[in-house]
Amino acid sequence: xxxxxxxxxxxxAPTRGRxxxxxxxxxxxxxxxxxxxxxxISRREAPGSLADARAxxxxxxxxxxxxxxxxxxxxxxNLPFSENLQGARFISPGKLRERFKKALPADAPFVSYxxxxxxxxxxxxxxxxxxxxxxxxxxxxxxxxxxDERLGAAKGA
Numbered sequence: 001x002x003x004x005x006x007x008x009x010x011x012x013a014p015t016r017g018r019x020x021x022x023x024x025x026x027x028x029x030x031x032x033x034x035x036x037x038x039x040x041i042s043r044r045e046a047p048g049s050l051a052d053a054r055a056x057x058x059x060x061x062x063x064x065x066x067x068x069x070x071x072x073x074x075x076x077x078n079l080p081f082s083e084n085l086q087g088a089r090f091i092s093p094g095k096l097r098e099r100f101k102k103a104l105p106a107d108a109p110f111v112s113y114x115x116x117x118x119x120x121x122x123x124x125x126x127x128x129x130x131x132x133x134x135x136x137x138x139x140x141x142x143x144x145x146x147x148d149e150r151l152g153a154a155k156g157a
Contacts, residue, residue, distance in 0.1 A: 033111050033138040039151065041111060042075045049104040050076035051135075053114040053123045054142070061155035066115055067146040071153035073113065077103045078157070081114070081122035096130035110135030117141045 033041070033048075040046035052059045052072050059078040064070035072078070083099065084090055091099075104110065110127060112120040117139035124135050145151055 031134070031136050033136050035138075035140050035144055035148070038073065038111070038113070038138045038140070038145070042073050042152075044075070047109055048111045048136075049108040050138070051079040051104060051110060051112050051120075051123060052076045052142070053079060053081040053112055053120045055080050055082070058115070058142075060157060061153070067143050069146045069153055071146075071155045072142065073145055074152045074154040076113070076154070079103050079112075079123055081119045081126070084122060084126040090126060090129045093130045096126050097132060100127060100130060100132055109133075111138055112136070113138040113141040113145075115142050 037046060037048075038050065041048035041050055050073055054072075056078055057063050058065075058070070059072045059076075059080075061070035061072070079100070084096060090096065100110070110133070112123040112135050114120040117137060120137055120139075120141060124137060127133070127135050146153065
């Protein structure tokens with residue numbers, strides 16, 4: 001038997017695994033926005049500011065490589081998640097705060113969306129890193145919205 005730099009033993013002999021455990025998720029539903037609430041926020045019938053985390057060209061409707069139609073949710077601001085970064089790290093908390101406050105009213109609840117709900121979470125993490133109030137996720141995002149022809153699609157900046 002030899003030791004690694006972390007002083008853990010390595011062996012080729014059979015070993016016992018860890019005892020099984022059971023993961024019971026407890027989702028916090030209050031952190032999610034469904035399509036109906038996103039519609040109300042878009043129409044200014046409910047409090048909130050929508051932020052689209054996709055790249056500017058997708059937000060503006062210039063390209064749409066994935067979804068049923070191009071554009072963005074009417075009334076949403078474009079906050080591309082990539083602009084939260086410098087290299088592989090978040091920009092400073094002060095610059096993040098400035099970025100969010102410049103794009104959206106500070107007093108309205110923040111709701112992030114993207115194409116499928118994944119990169120929208122990056123904006124939510126960036127808000128935490130900036131020390132701003134937590135936001136909520138519209139997980140259905142543009143993919144869900146774009147499939148519903150009854151809902152508007154804004155284009156341009």
